[in-house]
Amino acid sequence: MSFPERLISGYRAFLEGRLAMEQNRFRELAENDQSPEIMVIGCCDSRVSPEVIFDAHPGELFVVRNVANLVPPYTPDGAQRAVSAALEFAVQALKVKHIVVLGHAHCGGIRAYAEPGAPLSPGDFIGKWMELIAPAAQSLGASERFASPADYLAALEHQSVVKTLDNLMTFPCVRILVERKKLQLHAAYFAVGTGLLSVRDPETGVFASIAGAGHARVFEQPRF
Numbered sequence: 396m397s398f399p400e401r402l403i404s405g406y407r408a409f410l411e412g413r414l415a416m417e418q419n420r421f422r423e424l425a426e427n428d429q430s431p432e433i434m435v436i437g438c439c440d441s442r443v444s445p446e447v448i449f450d451a452h453p454g455e456l457f458v459v460r461n462v463a464n465l466v467p468p469y470t471p472d473g474a475q476r477a478v479s480a481a482l483e484f485a486v487q488a489l490k491v492k493h494i495v496v497l498g499h500a501h502c503g504g505i506r507a508y509a510e511p512g513a514p515l516s517p518g519d520f521i522g523k524w525m526e527l528i529a530p531a532a533q534s535l536g537a538s539e540r541f542a543s544p545a546d547y548l549a550a551l552e553h554q555s556v557v558k559t560l561d562n563l564m565t566f567p568c569v570r571i572l573v574e575r576k577k578l579q580l581h582a583a584y585f586a587v588g589t590g591l592l593s594v595r596d597p598e599t600g601v602f603a604s605i606a607g608a609g610h611a612r613v614f615e616q617p618r619f
């Protein structure tokens with residue numbers, strides 16, 4: 396069998412562990428359908444799994460992942476648009492109450508945009524997709540304004556998440572519900588190296604850690 400051994404062993408561990416613990420929940424979800432209250436738009440990056448970061452159970456998160464956690468602006472042009480379809484389903488059918496755009500550190504997609512000399516891939520799609528970063532980059536200004544290339548990339552990762560919130564608001568179905576206070580949009584950022592998650596305060600625009608006071612020691616010193 397050429398099916399990856401890692402997946403076979405992982406599935407068998409799931410049968411013995413998580414499925415055994417959550418069998419009732421799976422049965423209930425199969426009978427009553429899913430009703431997650433939170434949609435997460437995250438990056439494909441294998442280090443940034445929303446279900447892992449938020450310790451989520453089956454049925455709790457409606458997750459869309461794509462390169463660099465982007466949402467193209469509302470464009471009803473008849474083309475097949477995966478993110479728009481998922482968004483419409485989440486908002487209009489599932490009636491989620493929150494949409495979280497989850498950015499992250501060391502994002503290869505963001506780096507590919509910022510360092511055009513080193514494309515992420517030579518194919519037909521990445522370059523076009525990453526053009527969605529341009530408005531965020533323009534609002535930041537020249538990369539030379541930043542103390543280091545790493546600072547610039549981190550700023551662009553944050554700014555891109557904020558711009559994605561703006562793009563979400565171009566969807567009439569999103570904007571109407573946000574204005575009626577039935578839907579909230581959130582920006583979050585995961586620091587892969589430390590595990591620190593920060594969430595943007597919509598009033599101040601500042602990203603701040605949501606770890607509890609008791610978790611401060613987790614981030615005090617290098618853990619690896």
Ligand SMILES: [Zn+2]
Nearest residue numbers: 438440463502
């Ligand atoms: Zn990424």
